[in-house]
Amino acid sequence: MDWVFFGGLAAGAAFLAGRAIVGQKQTVAAANASGLVPVRDLTHIPEALQRTALWSMAEGGFESRVVHGVISKGSEDVDVTAFDLETLRERRGEWAFLPVEPPFRIAGSISIVVCEIDRVFPHYVLKRAGRGDDMADDDMLERGASLAKLARDGLGMARSHPAEMPPTLDDKLLEVGLAPNWRAYGKDTVVLAELVAAGLNDTLRRADRRDLVIELIDSLVIVYPAARDVDGADAFADLTTTALTIVDGLMAASPRVTFR
Numbered sequence: 389m390d391w392v393f394f395g396g397l398a399a400g401a402a403f404l405a406g407r408a409i410v411g412q413k414q415t416v417a418a419a420n421a422s423g424l425v426p427v428r429d430l431t432h433i434p435e436a437l438q439r440t441a442l443w444s445m446a447e448g449g450f451e452s453r454v455v456h457g458v459i460s461k462g463s464e465d466v467d468v469t470a471f472d473l474e475t476l477r478e479r480r481g482e483w484a485f486l487p488v489e490p491p492f493r494i495a496g497s498i499s500i501v502v503c504e505i506d507r508v509f510p511h512y513v514l515k516r517a518g519r520g521d522d523m524a525d526d527d528m529l530e531r532g533a534s535l536a537k538l539a540r541d542g543l544g545m546a547r548s549h550p551a552e553m554p555p556t557l558d559d560k561l562l563e564v565g566l567a568p569n570w571r572a573y574g575k576d577t578v579v580l581a582e583l584v585a586a587g588l589n590d591t592l593r594r595a596d597r598r599d600l601v602i603e604l605i606d607s608l609v610i611v612y613p614a615a616r617d618v619d620g621a622d623a624f625a626d627l628t629t630t631a632l633t634i635v636d637g638l639m640a641a642s643p644r645v646t647f648r
Contacts, residue, residue, distance in 0.1 A: 424455035424468060424628070432456065433469055433502055436606040441513050445484045445494045445551040446475035453624070459632065464644070466635055467504040470628050472497060477549075481536030485523060486513070487550040488559045488573050492520040492601075492614055496530075499624060500612040501631035506644045509604035511556035512574040514566070514592070518599025520614030556605070567592040583641045591637025595630050602634060607645075609635050 430437070430451055437443060454471040477484050478496030485493040492515055515521075525547060531537040540547065553559065562572045564581045567589040572580060580588075595602075603610040611631035618624050 423459075423625075424457035424470065427454050427456040427469075429454065430469065430471065432467075434504065434606065434608060436608050437502060437610065439511070439554060439556070440603050440605055440608075440610060441486050441551070441554055441557060442494070442500070442601070442603060442610060442612065444554055445477075445486055446473060446498075447477055447484070447551075449473045449475040449478070461632075461636065461639065464506060464639065466632070468501065468628065468632070469503075470499070470501045470624065470631075472499050478534075479536065481534055481538075481540040482546070483526065483548050484551040485548060487553060488513075488557075489561060490521060491523060491550075493523055493548070494520060494612075495615045496526075498612050498614070498616070499618040499627055500610065501628050503609040503611075503631055503635045504607050505609060505635060505639060506607070506646050507638065507642050508606055508645055509638075509642075510574060510576040510579050511554065511605045512562075512572055512580055512603065513557060514570060514572045514602040514604075515614070516592075516596070516598060516600040517569040517571075518614065519616070520599050520601075565589075567596075569596070583638070586641035588637060588641050591634055591641075594637070595634050597630060600630070604638070609638060 438448075451471045451473050454469065456467075456469045459466045459468050474497045475483075475494070483493055483496060485491045526537065531541065537547075556575065557573050558575050559573070562574055562577050562580060564572060564577060564584050566572055566584065570592050574580060597613065599614045599616075601610075601612050601614050609631065611627070611634060613627070618627050
C-alpha cells in the first residue's frame with residue numbers, strides 16, 4: 389500500500405536525520421574537549437597518510453568526528469587533525485592485520501590523530517604491546533550485528549586477511565633498544581637509532597598507553613590505538629594530548645627542515 393511505502397521512507401529519513409544530529413553533537417563535543425574545530429573531511433592532510441600501514445590495514449574508510457587546528461609549540465606550529473575511521477574492511481565484514489613479526493590487527497573502527505610537523509622521517513611503525521597483538525577475532529556480538537559479516541560467514545569466506553605490506557617497511561623488528569613493551573618496523577635503522585639516542589625513549593615512557601601505534605612518514609606523525617576507538621569527548625581529547633606529547637619529543641630529538 390502507498391501509505392506503507394511512504395511511511396517507510398519517512399521513518400528512514402527520520403533515522404538518518406537523527407543520526408546526523410547525533411554525529412554533529414559528538415563532533416562539536418570532541419572539538420571543544422580537544423581545543424580544535426570541526427572540519428568537513430581529510431582533504432587537507434598530505435597524501436602520505438595513504439601510504440601508511442594504517443591505510444593498508446583499513447583500505448581507506450569513512451571518517452567521522454573530524455576536528456582540526458594549528459597548535460603553537462613555542463616557535464613552531466603543529467597542524468593537528470583528529471578523527472574516527474570506520475575502515476572499508478569493516479564495511480565489507482572483514483578485518484586485517486599487518487604481517488610483521490609479531491603481527492597485530494586493527495579494529496573496524498579506530499580513533500586517529502595526525503600531526504604535520506616541520507620534520508621529515510623515513511617510514512616507521514612503532515607499536516606498544518596490547519590487545520591488537522592478540523589477533524583476536526571479532527566476537528559473536530560484533531559479527532551478529534553486521535549483515536556483511538553474517539553474509540561472509542554464510543558463504544564460508546575468510547574473516548581476516550594480511551594487509552599488503554607498504555614497500556617502505558620491513559616485517560622484521562628493528563633492533564634499536566626501544567623502551568620496554570615497544571617495538572619498531574622500518575628499513576632505516578640509523579634515523580630511528582638517532583631519535584632514541586636523542587631521548588625518544590623518554591617520550592615513549594610518557595606516552596605509555598597500551599596498544600598504541602605511532603607511524604612516522606615524511607612530515608606526518610600518526611597516533612592511534614590499534615584495537616579500538618575511544619569513547620567520549622574527554623577520551624578523544626586525551627588521545628590528542630598523547631599525540632602532542634609524542635610530537636614534543638620528536639621535535640626535540642630531530643632537526644627542523646625549514647631554516648629560520
